[in-house]
Amino acid sequence: MTTLAFDADDPTLAATAWSRLAEPGDETAGALVAHLGAAGALAWLVDQQGSVLLEPAAPAQRALAAGVARWSPRLDGLDPRRELAVLERTGGTLLLPDDHRWPRGLDDLGTAAPFALWVRGDADLAAACHRSVALVGARASTSYGEHVTAQLAAGLVDRGFTVVSGGAYGIDAVAHRGALVGGGSTVAVMAGGVDRFYPQGNHELLRRVTENGAVVAEVPPGSTPFKQRFLARNRVIAAMARATVVVEAAWRSGALSTARRAADLLRPVGAVPGPVTSMASGGCHQLLRDGVATCVTDAAEVAELAGEVGRDAAPRPVGLRSAADGLGDAERAVLDALPARAAADVAVLCRVAGRSLPEVLGALGVLESRGLVRPDGGRWRRVAAGRG
Amino acid sequence: MTTLAFDADDPTLAATAWSRLAEPGDETAGALVAHLGAAGALAWLVDQQGSVLLEPAAPAQRALAAGVARWSPRLDGLDPRRELAVLERTGGTLLLPDDHRWPRGLDDLGTAAPFALWVRGDADLAAACHRSVALVGARASTSYGEHVTAQLAAGLVDRGFTVVSGGAYGIDAVAHRGALVGGGSTVAVMAGGVDRFYPQGNHELLRRVTENGAVVAEVPPGSTPFKQRFLARNRVIAAMARATVVVEAAWRSGALSTARRAADLLRPVGAVPGPVTSMASGGCHQLLRDGVATCVTDAAEVAELAGEVGRDAAPRPVGLRSAADGLGDAERAVLDALPARAAADVAVLCRVAGRSLPEVLGALGVLESRGLVRPDGGRWRRVAAGRG
Incomplete structure (x- = not known):
C-alpha cells in the first residue's frame, strides 16, 4: 500500500x-x-x-x-514536486484548466481534456489561440509542401493568426519557422515532456518558438514521446486551434488523425491539394474526397476557414479581364459574327448571328460605345484590339 | 415573304x-x-x-x-439538302432525337436539346455514351495536366468507358489521344460544323477519332465555331457523358462551364487537384471549394464517380503495411514502453505503459505470438525488425 x-x-x-x-x-x-x-x-x-x-x-x-x-x-x-522543479529550472509555467490563460478550446475535449499543460515560453495560451490555425503535415515533406507551408504560415501571421503545430520535422518545422520569420507567434505541442525538445534536430527551432510563442505538453517533464502519445497529442492540437489545415500527408500520416480529431470537434478542417502524382498529397486528397476537409489553396482561404464571418472572407479569384467582359448575349453574338478584317452589312449580321434586326442594331450601338466596332460606309467592322 | x-x-x-x-x-x-x-x-x-x-x-x-x-x-x-449533301460526302450520318442511336442523356436538356446531331464516325452514340466520361480542361495545359489526362483516359478505356471531350488543344486533345492509344472509343463534340475539323492543328487526331468513335456537332456543316457556340457545345458534352471531370482549368476556363452544366444536370462532376502554385489548376480547386466537384486522383476514382454502384467502387488506398498493424491499444503501449535494446521487467512495463498487470501480460502474449517481443530470463525485450 x-x-x-x-x-x-x-x-x-x-x-x-x-x-x-x-x-x-x-x-x-x-x-x-x-x-x-x-x-x-x-x-x-x-x-x-x-x-x-x-x-x-x-x-x-x-x-x-x-x-x-x-x-x-x-x-x-x-512526486510531482520533482517534475515541477524541473519545469521551474527551464523557466516554464504550469497551467491548470481554471487558469484564465488556459486555451478554452481544450474544454471541447470533455473528459479527454488534459489535466494540466506544461508550458515553456508565453504562458497566455488563451490569447495566443484566440485566433489560430493548426498547420500540420508529413515529416516526409516535399519541397512543394514546404514552399506552400511557408507561404501559408507567413500569410497567416500577417493576418494576426498564431500558427499551432507539432514541432516535428517536415511540414511542422516549416510551419513554425514560417511563423517566426513572419514575426508572428507560434505554439508547438509536444508528445513528450517539454524539458527535452524532440526531435533533437529541431532543438534550436523549438528554443526560438519559446521566445515567440510557446512549447507545450500535457505530459510532465521526463515523459518519453511514445507513439501513442503522438496520437493523443494530435487531439490537443486539433482542440487548441480554431481550424486545422493539412498541407501534405501520405495515406497513413499522423496529420490525418489531427484532421479527423478536428472534424470530430466540429472545427473547420482544410486540406491543401497537390499533384495527384505525389504520394505526399495522397492523404490530403483523401480528406477532400471524404468530405472531411475543405480545399484551401492560399492564406486568404485558410483565414476564411478559421476566422470570423465578414472579417476574414477570402476574395474570389477574378482572372484576367477582357474587353468583352460584361457584354450581353446579343452583343457577343454580333461581335462573333463580324469578320476579322472585312466589313459586314446589318442583314448579314442578322443571319450570321441568328439575331433579329432590332437586336443587331442595339448590339452594334453598345459595341460602338465600347470602341469595339465602328461604322464603315453603311456597313460595320471590328476595331482592332490595341488600336482602339 | x-x-x-x-x-x-x-x-x-x-x-x-x-x-x-x-x-x-x-x-x-x-x-x-x-x-x-x-x-x-x-x-x-x-x-x-x-x-x-x-x-x-x-x-x-x-x-x-x-x-x-x-x-x-x-x-x-x-436549303438543308445542301448541308446533308456535304455530310454525305464526308461519309457522315444525321441523327434525329427519335433514332435509337441518339444519346439519351441529351434528353435531360429539355427544350435546350439539339434538334439533330451531325456525326462522322460510329453513329451509335447511344451505345458509346452508355458508359462514358467527359474529360475536359484548359487549352493552356501543363505537362502535369497532360500526364494525368493521358493516365485517366487510358485507365478509363481499360474499364470500358468512352472518353468524351471537345477536340480542342491541350487537355481535350490528350484525352482523345489517350483513349485512342489505349485502344478505346472516344467522342469529340465540335462547336462548328463537322465538315471542317477545328482546330486545324488537331485535324489528324480528329480524323483518327472518326475511326474509333465519332466527331459530332449539333450545328450543320459550314457553321463557324463562334465563341457562343463553344459555350453551347459544352452543355452537349455535359449531357452526353455520364460524368464530367475537369483535369486542369484556370479560373476563367471554358471547361468550368462544362462542369457547371453537368452539375446543373445533376451529373457527377469531378475535379483533379494540382499544385496550388499552378494557375492551370486554379479552376479545379475552385470547383472543389464550391462543392461542385468531387476530388478525383486516378481512373479508379473517376470510374466510381461515373460508373455503376457496386461494379465500379474504387479501392481504398492502403499505404504501406507495418508489423504493428492490427495491434490493440494495450499492445501498442507495451511495445512502445519496451526499450530499444535493453530488457525490461513486467512491473516497469506496467508503470511506463500506464497499463494494469493483466493488460501487460496479455499484450506481451500477443506481441510474442507476432514475433515482436521475446522473453529473456524473466524479463522481456524487443525482437529486432528483420531478424524476426
Whole structure:
C-alpha cells in the first residue's frame, strides 16, 4: 500500500500527479477528476488500492477497476514536486484548466481534456489561440509542401493568426519557422515532456518558438514521446486551434488523425491539394474526397476557414479581364459574327448571328460605345484590339 | 415573304432546317418544335413572317415574336439538302432525337436539346455514351495536366468507358489521344460544323477519332465555331457523358462551364487537384471549394464517380503495411514502453505503459505470438525488425 510523499490536497500537485498517473486522453481518469476534483480523485485512488474489485457488475465500475489497475503502478514513488522543479529550472509555467490563460478550446475535449499543460515560453495560451490555425503535415515533406507551408504560415501571421503545430520535422518545422520569420507567434505541442525538445534536430527551432510563442505538453517533464502519445497529442492540437489545415500527408500520416480529431470537434478542417502524382498529397486528397476537409489553396482561404464571418472572407479569384467582359448575349453574338478584317452589312449580321434586326442594331450601338466596332460606309467592322 | 425551296413536311429536312435556323440552346425554338414538331414549327415560322407581332402582351408571345425576328433572316436561301449533301460526302450520318442511336442523356436538356446531331464516325452514340466520361480542361495545359489526362483516359478505356471531350488543344486533345492509344472509343463534340475539323492543328487526331468513335456537332456543316457556340457545345458534352471531370482549368476556363452544366444536370462532376502554385489548376480547386466537384486522383476514382454502384467502387488506398498493424491499444503501449535494446521487467512495463498487470501480460502474449517481443530470463525485450 503506497502512501504519498507530498500533500495530496494541494490542487496543483494533485492535477500534476494525474498528468503523470494517467496516459493522455484517459477518459476514465478524466471523468473521475471531473467528479471528485483532482485531489479527491487522488485520495480515492490511494484508498482503492487495498480493496479488491473483482469482476464488478456495472460497466462504469468495471472501467474504474481497470483504471485503478492501470494507474496504481505509477503511484509508487510518485512526486510531482520533482517534475515541477524541473519545469521551474527551464523557466516554464504550469497551467491548470481554471487558469484564465488556459486555451478554452481544450474544454471541447470533455473528459479527454488534459489535466494540466506544461508550458515553456508565453504562458497566455488563451490569447495566443484566440485566433489560430493548426498547420500540420508529413515529416516526409516535399519541397512543394514546404514552399506552400511557408507561404501559408507567413500569410497567416500577417493576418494576426498564431500558427499551432507539432514541432516535428517536415511540414511542422516549416510551419513554425514560417511563423517566426513572419514575426508572428507560434505554439508547438509536444508528445513528450517539454524539458527535452524532440526531435533533437529541431532543438534550436523549438528554443526560438519559446521566445515567440510557446512549447507545450500535457505530459510532465521526463515523459518519453511514445507513439501513442503522438496520437493523443494530435487531439490537443486539433482542440487548441480554431481550424486545422493539412498541407501534405501520405495515406497513413499522423496529420490525418489531427484532421479527423478536428472534424470530430466540429472545427473547420482544410486540406491543401497537390499533384495527384505525389504520394505526399495522397492523404490530403483523401480528406477532400471524404468530405472531411475543405480545399484551401492560399492564406486568404485558410483565414476564411478559421476566422470570423465578414472579417476574414477570402476574395474570389477574378482572372484576367477582357474587353468583352460584361457584354450581353446579343452583343457577343454580333461581335462573333463580324469578320476579322472585312466589313459586314446589318442583314448579314442578322443571319450570321441568328439575331433579329432590332437586336443587331442595339448590339452594334453598345459595341460602338465600347470602341469595339465602328461604322464603315453603311456597313460595320471590328476595331482592332490595341488600336482602339 | 420567303418560300422554301425544299419539302418542309419531310421530318429530316425540317429538323435539319431548325439546326440551322436557331442557335444552339435556343429554348424558344426548342419549345416550338416540341409543341408543333419540326415540320409544323417550320410551317408556322414561314407563315408568321407576314403577320406583324407588335408588342404582344403575354411573355410567351413576346418570346415567340422575338424568336420569329431572330430566325427569319436565316429563312432566306435556306436549303438543308445542301448541308446533308456535304455530310454525305464526308461519309457522315444525321441523327434525329427519335433514332435509337441518339444519346439519351441529351434528353435531360429539355427544350435546350439539339434538334439533330451531325456525326462522322460510329453513329451509335447511344451505345458509346452508355458508359462514358467527359474529360475536359484548359487549352493552356501543363505537362502535369497532360500526364494525368493521358493516365485517366487510358485507365478509363481499360474499364470500358468512352472518353468524351471537345477536340480542342491541350487537355481535350490528350484525352482523345489517350483513349485512342489505349485502344478505346472516344467522342469529340465540335462547336462548328463537322465538315471542317477545328482546330486545324488537331485535324489528324480528329480524323483518327472518326475511326474509333465519332466527331459530332449539333450545328450543320459550314457553321463557324463562334465563341457562343463553344459555350453551347459544352452543355452537349455535359449531357452526353455520364460524368464530367475537369483535369486542369484556370479560373476563367471554358471547361468550368462544362462542369457547371453537368452539375446543373445533376451529373457527377469531378475535379483533379494540382499544385496550388499552378494557375492551370486554379479552376479545379475552385470547383472543389464550391462543392461542385468531387476530388478525383486516378481512373479508379473517376470510374466510381461515373460508373455503376457496386461494379465500379474504387479501392481504398492502403499505404504501406507495418508489423504493428492490427495491434490493440494495450499492445501498442507495451511495445512502445519496451526499450530499444535493453530488457525490461513486467512491473516497469506496467508503470511506463500506464497499463494494469493483466493488460501487460496479455499484450506481451500477443506481441510474442507476432514475433515482436521475446522473453529473456524473466524479463522481456524487443525482437529486432528483420531478424524476426
